[in-house]
Amino acid sequence: MLSAGQVKAIARECGFELAGIAAAVPSPDGQRYLDWVASGMAGQMRYLTDYRAERRLDSRSLLSTAKSILCVGKLYNGPEPYTPGLTDAERAWISRYAWGDDYHEVLRSGLEETAARLVRECPGLEYKVCVDTAPLLERSYARAAGLGWLGRNTCLINEERGSWFFLGELLLSADLSPDTPPAGRCGACTACIDACPTQALGDGGLDSRLCISYLTIELRGSIPETARPETGTHVFGCDICQDVCPWNRRAAVTTDPRFTSVHYEPRLDWLASLTEQDFRRIFAGTPVSRTKYSGFLRNVAVAMGNSGNPGHVKPLERLLQNTDPMVAEHARWALERLGAPAMS
Numbered sequence: 001m002l003s004a005g006q007v008k009a010i011a012r013e014c015g016f017e018l019a020g021i022a023a024a025v026p027s028p029d030g031q032r033y034l035d036w037v038a039s040g041m042a043g044q045m046r047y048l049t050d051y052r053a054e055r056r057l058d059s060r061s062l063l064s065t066a067k068s069i070l071c072v073g074k075l076y077n078g079p080e081p082y083t084p085g086l087t088d089a090e091r092a093w094i095s096r097y098a099w100g101d102d103y104h105e106v107l108r109s110g111l112e113e114t115a116a117r118l119v120r121e122c123p124g125l126e127y128k129v130c131v132d133t134a135p136l137l138e139r140s141y142a143r144a145a146g147l148g149w150l151g152r153n154t155c156l157i158n159e160e161r162g163s164w165f166f167l168g169e170l171l172l173s174a175d176l177s178p179d180t181p182p183a184g185r186c187g188a189c190t191a192c193i194d195a196c197p198t199q200a201l202g203d204g205g206l207d208s209r210l211c212i213s214y215l216t217i218e219l220r221g222s223i224p225e226t227a228r229p230e231t232g233t234h235v236f237g238c239d240i241c242q243d244v245c246p247w248n249r250r251a252a253v254t255t256d257p258r259f260t261s262v263h264y265e266p267r268l269d270w271l272a273s274l275t276e277q278d279f280r281r282i283f284a285g286t287p288v289s290r291t292k293y294s295g296f297l298r299n300v301a302v303a304m305g306n307s308g309n310p311g312h313v314k315p316l317e318r319l320l321q322n323t324d325p326m327v328a329e330h331a332r333w334a335l336e337r338l339g340a341p342a343m344s
């Protein structure tokens with residue numbers, strides 16, 4: 001017989017700073033999720049709104065024998081400064097979570113190792129590993145497992161560690177005693193809502209259609225023109241609503257070398273000059289590869305337009321010749337924004 005304490009201890013030994021147990025019952029936040037979907041705030045993320053929406057509400061849709069969920073958190077924060085320290089018009093911002101190896105693989109391997117050890121202790125145990133992509137309300141279950149509370153920025157925040165951690169789960173057929181969710185600690189603070197450059201945060205949660213993270217990562221095709229100026233020099237994701245959070249002032253830093261920053265604040269002109277092969281090679285195995293080459297150049301063009309840096313006119317003129325009409329259209333917009341409109 002496994003105990004909850006034993007399971008959490010094994011998870012910590014396998015590299016997870018946070019570990020807690022939730023009951024594998026329907027999420028108490030199911031209606032909140034359905035309301036969010038119905039409001040259109042999921043934008044074009046079909047995996048959140050199609051037949052998988054209903055499946056997200058109950059973890060047993062992923063493992064019918066599940067009785068408990070081991071929820072884990074893995075820190076990814078590095079010692080580098082936060083976004084407000086960004087003043088260099090030559091450079092782009094890649095968000096903190098994407099500086100190192102792809103977290104899906106890192107967490108999956110730690111959870112597989114945890115599961116293998118649990119099966120050795122308890123032969124016949126059934127399990128399923130989930131990291132991000134499974135239709136599961138990860139934050140909701142992680143809150144139930146006592147890992148943290150849901151901040152007004154919608155992120156899960158841990159009182160001691162802050163919010164720079166990824167989530168993963170092990171659905172288990174073992175009956176384990178669940179943890180208790182902590183009380184919310186946002187109090188009267190609204191720093192994240194006030195700092196969000198696109199007003200994406202509000203009472204209904206996060207409106208993805210306005211969020212820079214969605215616009216630069218998940219959105220395929222053209223970024224709406226109205227949303228481009230506020231995207232600033234972000235070329236992949238956004239950290240602002242976590243950077244300003246008081247619970248991240250002394251946030252814990254990871255010791256896992258797989259999350260060491262490789263391309264912190266890269267130069268925009270360097271990014272604009274990458275060939276598709278360069279892009280694939282440089283960002284292989286990191287979250288950045290998700291945008292694909294043309295999506296990335298699209299983001300680089302917008303960032304150059306927002307940089308106010310006339311030195312970016314030449315690289316933008318080259319992007320204007322890109323064979324992908326979407327990249328060329330964003331370069332045209334950026335040139336106009338820099339006061340150097342394209343002639344044709």
Ligand code: B12
Nearest residue numbers: 029033095132138139140150155156166167206213237238
């Ligand atoms: C879609 C998605 C996005 C979308 C939408 C984000 C959003 N806030 O909904 C976009 C592309 C914008 C996005 C951005 C980011 N994401 Co994301 N994303 C997801 C994904 C795949 C689904 C989230 C989802 O279902 N959203 C719908 C909303 C309605 O659900 P929710 O935010 O989880 O909230 C539910 C509960 O938490 C609860 N709830 C919410 N608020 C409250 C308040 C109270 C009081 C209560 C009781 C309950 C409650 O009800 C909600 C509905 O059930 C999850 C992984 C997963 N499978 O869950 C990762 C995930 C949430 N993302 C993650 C990360 C790291 C990011 C970014 C930081 C990346 C970046 N730097 O750009 C940003 C953060 C932006 C932000 N402020 O949330 C991490 C978050 C870790 C953490 N500590 O919170 C996750 C968990 C991935 C992972 N496995 O680690 N993401």
Ligand code: SF4
Nearest residue numbers: 196211212238240241
């Ligand atoms: S990630 Fe950026 S754009 Fe999205 S809600 Fe947070 S501050 Fe706003």
Ligand code: SF4
Nearest residue numbers: 151152186189192245
């Ligand atoms: S910035 Fe303030 S309101 Fe926003 S999540 Fe952090 S503590 Fe909560």
